[in-house]
Amino acid sequence: MELPRFILADNTDCPEDIFVIHTEFPRFIINLKDDEIELWDDLEGTDEEELSMQVAQYIEEASEFYDEEMKKYSE
Secondary structure (H helix, E strand, O other): OOOOOOEEOOOOOOOOOOOOEEEEOOOOEEEOOOOOEOOOOOOOOOOOOHHHHHHHHHHHHHHHHHHHHHHHHOO
16 A cells, blocks of 8 residues: 555644654654644755755645645545
8 A cells, every 4th residue: 555645644643733744755743833843754864955945845745735635525
């Protein structure tokens, strides 16, 4: 089974937070409440400027994913 690119997550210990998990490289979890990111992959040797641009794009995509998922719940 192939994992979806993004996965929604929550936790009762953090009731105000909304998490989106990015399952492809670079794997990370983002808290959409404050855009805090936790990277899970070792990024040693990667081009930091390119990675920064990639992650910025993924943050935008994670927010769009969340918005689309919420629309589906309200239908």
